Amino acid sequence: xxxxxxxxxxxxxxxxxxxxxxxxxxxxxxxxxxxxxxxxxxxxxxxxxxxxxxxxxxxxxxxxxxxxxxxxxxxxxxxxxxxxxxxxxxxxxxxxxxxxxxxxxxxxxxxxxxxxxxxxxxxxxxxxxxxxxxxxxxxxxxxxxxxxx
Amino acid sequence: xxxxxxxxxxxxxxxxxxxxxxxxxxxxxxxxxxxxxxxxxxxxxxxxxxxxxxxxxxxxxxxxxxxxxxxxxxxxxxxxxxxxxxxxxxxxxxxxxxxxxxxxxxxxxxxxxxxxxxxxxxxxxxxxxxxxxxxxxxxxxxxxxxxxxxxxxxxxxxxxxxxxxxxxxxxxxxxxxxxxxxxxxxxxxxxxxxxxxxxxxxxxxxxxxxxxxxxxxxxxxxxxxxxxxxxxxxxxxxxxxxxxxxxxxxxxxxxxxxxxxxxxxxxxxxxxxxxxxxxxxxxxxxxxxxxxxxxxxxxxxxxxxxxxxxxxxxxxxxxxxxxxxxxxxxxxxxxxxxxxxxxxxxxxxxxxxxxxxxxxxxxxxxxxxxxxxxxxxxxxxxxxxxxxxxxxxxxxxxxxxxxxxxxxxxxxxxxxxxxxxxxxxxxxxxxxxxxxxxxxxxxxxxxxxxxxxxxxxxxxxxxxxxxxxxxxxxxx
Numbered sequence: 001x002x003x004x005x006x007x008x009x010x011x012x013x014x015x016x017x018x019x020x021x022x023x024x025x026x027x028x029x030x031x032x033x034x035x036x037x038x039x040x041x042x043x044x045x046x047x048x049x050x051x052x053x054x055x056x057x058x059x060x061x062x063x064x065x066x067x068x069x070x071x072x073x074x075x076x077x078x079x080x081x082x083x084x085x086x087x088x089x090x091x092x093x094x095x096x097x098x099x100x101x102x103x104x105x106x107x108x109x110x111x112x113x114x115x116x117x118x119x120x121x122x123x124x125x126x127x128x129x130x131x132x133x134x135x136x137x138x139x140x141x142x143x144x145x146x147x148x149x
Numbered sequence: 150x151x152x153x154x155x156x157x158x159x160x161x162x163x164x165x166x167x168x169x170x171x172x173x174x175x176x177x178x179x180x181x182x183x184x185x186x187x188x189x190x191x192x193x194x195x196x197x198x199x200x201x202x203x204x205x206x207x208x209x210x211x212x213x214x215x216x217x218x219x220x221x222x223x224x225x226x227x228x229x230x231x232x233x234x235x236x237x238x239x240x241x242x243x244x245x246x247x248x249x250x251x252x253x254x255x256x257x258x259x260x261x262x263x264x265x266x267x268x269x270x271x272x273x274x275x276x277x278x279x280x281x282x283x284x285x286x287x288x289x290x291x292x293x294x295x296x297x298x299x300x301x302x303x304x305x306x307x308x309x310x311x312x313x314x315x316x317x318x319x320x321x322x323x324x325x326x327x328x329x330x331x332x333x334x335x336x337x338x339x340x341x342x343x344x345x346x347x348x349x350x351x352x353x354x355x356x357x358x359x360x361x362x363x364x365x366x367x368x369x370x371x372x373x374x375x376x377x378x379x380x381x382x383x384x385x386x387x388x389x390x391x392x393x394x395x396x397x398x399x400x401x402x403x404x405x406x407x408x409x410x411x412x413x414x415x416x417x418x419x420x421x422x423x424x425x426x427x428x429x430x431x432x433x434x435x436x437x438x439x440x441x442x443x444x445x446x447x448x449x450x451x452x453x454x455x456x457x458x459x460x461x462x463x464x465x466x467x468x469x470x471x472x473x474x475x476x477x478x479x480x481x482x483x484x485x486x487x488x489x490x491x492x493x494x495x496x497x498x499x500x501x502x503x504x505x506x507x508x509x510x511x512x513x514x515x516x517x518x519x520x521x522x523x524x525x526x527x528x529x530x531x532x533x534x535x536x537x538x539x540x541x542x543x544x545x546x547x548x549x550x551x552x553x554x555x556x557x558x559x560x561x562x563x564x565x566x567x568x569x570x571x572x573x574x575x576x577x578x579x580x581x582x583x584x585x586x587x588x589x590x591x592x593x594x595x596x597x598x599x600x601x602x603x604x605x606x607x608x609x610x611x612x613x614x615x616x617x618x619x620x621x622x623x624x625x
Contacts, residue, residue: 019555021188021216048280070415071399078395085339085388088281112281119280120585121556122349122625124243124391127218128398128416148218148243148391149350149556 015043018130020146025130026077027144033069033133036143037076038094041107044077044126045092047147048084049117054092056108064103069133072103073143077126080107088112090119124148150187161212161608165192170413171199171208178542178608179212183600186553190216191223197413198226202421203234205483205490209542211497212604213551213596218242219416222496225545227481229490230422235410236430237419238401240493241476243394245434246441247352247385248472249498249520249548250318251531251617252449252465254456256378258358261460261620265578268356268459269621273580275455276354276448277346278625280583284345286447293337296344297329297389300439301470304446309345310453310467314446316509318470319499322446324439326478328432332389333396336433339388340440345447349586351522351549352384352625354452357529357617367515367533367614371468379617380456380465381529382448383522384625385474386441393437397430422491431476431491438475445470468531469518473498473548481543492543500546500611502536519611521602522549525579525622526572526592530602532611546611550598559594560585568592572622581624590624 013035018025024047028039045051064079066072076096084090091109112119129146136142155163155177163184165175175195177184191214198220199208205227214223219239228234254261261268277284288296296303301322305312315322347354359377362368373379386393401418404426410419420427449467456463476493483490501508502516512518516534523529527550538544554562565584568591572579581587605611 017557019557021190021555022222022552024556067403071402074399081395082335082339082392085343085391086341088283114279114281114582118583118585120349120583120589122280124350125395127243128239128402128414128418129218131415146218 013039015039015046017043017046023146023149025144025146027142029140029142031140033141033143034096034098036141037073037096040073040077040143041080041091041094044080044123044147045090047123047149048119048121049090051092053117054090055110056093057110058108060107062105062107065101067101070131072101073133073145074126074128074131076103077145081123081125090117121149150184150189150192152181152184154192161604165196171196173199173204173207175199176207177210177214178604178610180600180604183212183604187214188216191221194219194221194224197417198224200413201235201417201419202410203228203232205229209545211545211547212608213547213549213601215551217495219414219418220493220495223547224495225493225497225542227490227492227543228422229488234422234491235419236422236427236476236491237417237493238394238397238430239416239418240495241434242474242495243391244385244474245390245393245437246472247474248441248445248470249381249383249522250445250449250470251379251381251468251520253372253468254378254380255464256460258376258378261356261378264459265621269578269580271455271459272354272452272621272623275451276623278623279349279581279586282346283342286344287342288344293340294329296443297332297436297439298327299323300442301446304443309447309450314449314467317467318442319472322442324435326432327435327439329436331429331433332393332436336389336392339392343387344444345451346387347384347448347623347625348387349625351590353525354448354623355381355619356621357381357619359615360618361616363613363615364533370511370515371518371531371614372466373531373615380452381520382445384444384448386437387444389440390437393433397433400426434476438472441472442470469520471498471520481539494545496548497545498548499544500534500538501544502534502538519546521547521598523598524550524592524595525590525619525624526577527598529617530598530613531615531617532602532605533614534611535609538610541609547601547605550595550601552594553596554594556589559591560588563588563591577619578621579624587624
């Protein structure tokens with residue numbers, strides 16, 4: 001399992017990858033759902049390249065909707081997949097606000113630079129597999145799913 | 150998996166008796182060793198698919214089955230529209246009509262050996278591959294719709310390939326019933342600069358040598374001799390297909406309740422074939438199939454051009470083009486009577502037997518070529534369809550090796566450079582923009598494709614014709 005450095009308190013937002021036979025799972029953990037969603041997005045970037053290689057130069061506003069938290073996560077990640085593909089960008093910083101069924105976010109990133117980012121795989125889509133948004137025993141929130149790559 | 154979960158009907162056929170809402174049995178074709186290696190999720194997913202309305206005969210899994218999205222990868226299921234049958238976006242997958250085509254080159258290994266480095270460089274320069282790569286072609290709205298309606302036939306009209314290529318493609322290169330106007334603007338925008346690109350992940354273009362023949366008659370009909378050089382292209386419908394998959398999975402998940410379909414798992418999102426949403430998805434998915442056929446056709450021309458620059462006079466002829474992520478309307482005989490069914494193949498290859506009316510005359514005696522991708526260090530296979538596989542699996546066989554370990558495990562175990570160097574010592578040249586991508590696709594990360602092919606043959610799904618060994622691999 002890949003995680004960012006774990007030498008910080010549990011409540012600190014963090015992300016990790018978890019294995020899947022052919023593909024890869026992304027998981028974000030934060031104090032609230034919005035923070036968990038931000039971390040899941042960083043985990044997704046980390047499937048493609050090291051997030052610290054992506055300069056947060058240009059902001060993009062993203063709005064999406066979903067009738068429940070899982071479908072909202074599905075839409076959030078897939079909207080990012082769409083924006084990455086059509087703008088040829090990668091994103092490394094995210095600010096998410098959730099109001100009921102609506103999500104509004106800013107994503108900061110830059111154009112893909114193949115020599116510098118060394119992108120390893122393209123993401124086809126975020127899937128319903130292992131799709132889950134739930135509160136953990138310690139009160140933190142966890143958002144996850146498998147990406148098809 | 151625990152073999153105790155199954156009733157074993159033969160060495161390579163394992164049944165799951167109907168229980169708890171299963172409408173039909175589950176049937177997995179595999180050797181005992183492959184069954185033991187399979188993820189338990191395959192069992193669960195085969196069972197889940199068998200609960201869907203209108204499923205006919207059985208929920209099948211091929212010898213390379215692994216954990217997929219709702220349907221197992223390697224899953225086959227047919228549905229009867231008149232019996233409330235469904236179409237499932239998850240049963241087709243995100244990469245609509247992902248598939249494989251193989252071309253003969255008319256060249257022998259010893260002829261190509263001297264040009265191998267230059268050929269690898271020329272192909273790598275010509276074939277857009279990997280994350281962020283774009284094609285040369287830009288389509289406006291009208292051209293995009295023509296492409297989505299016309300598939301490879303459209304590409305040939307634009308000068309990519311030859312008219313005679315078309316009869317060597319399933320559906321003669323053009324999937325009927327596509328509805329380009331129903332494809333979302335998002336999906337079209339995502340495809341805008343991705344025509345004629347390979348993609349990434351497990352997609353590739355390989356120059357291969359025919360190293361072993363198993364059926365001289367079929368090999369001759371397919372144009373294969375031992376020592377011949379062939380080219381194989383594995384890719385799909387690119388961003389357009391991925392976006393269609395993403396959109397309709399969500400639409401179907403939300404609509405399932407409205408249609409009164411009880412899903413054991415949201416990933417099985419589906420809609421009745423006779424519903425507006427089911428019909429819309431069929432039209433859009435068929436446009437996605439055409440996108441994949443056009444894409445492979447464009448890549449074929451780029452490949453021919455690269456060969457011509459390095460080895461003038463090389464003549465690349467298409468053997469066949471198969472798609473392994475589709476839902477197609479086909480006639481199959483069930484209980485002695487022909488029925489129109491919608492056959493989902495998710496990571497499974499159609500394998501029509503000899504004499505099937507869909508096949509060109511050249512394959513009348515042999516059955517259709519069934520193209521099986523391996524890993525970049527091992528082997529790929531060409532099989533031939535068998536008439537008896539219609540009763541076994543609605544004329545379907547396996548599609549590839551399947552992964553033995555996750556991408557992360559593979560990247561921990563190997564470095565890309567090390568994989569490239571090791572393969573170079575065996576005479577296999579790899580070209581890729583991503584070292585980590587190569588590590589994730591290391592040959593050791595895949596199961597033994599030969600075991601999968603053997604099981605497919607022993608189970609009577611298809612028969613072995615030729616084994617191909619890689620010489621040059623352009624990795625996406």
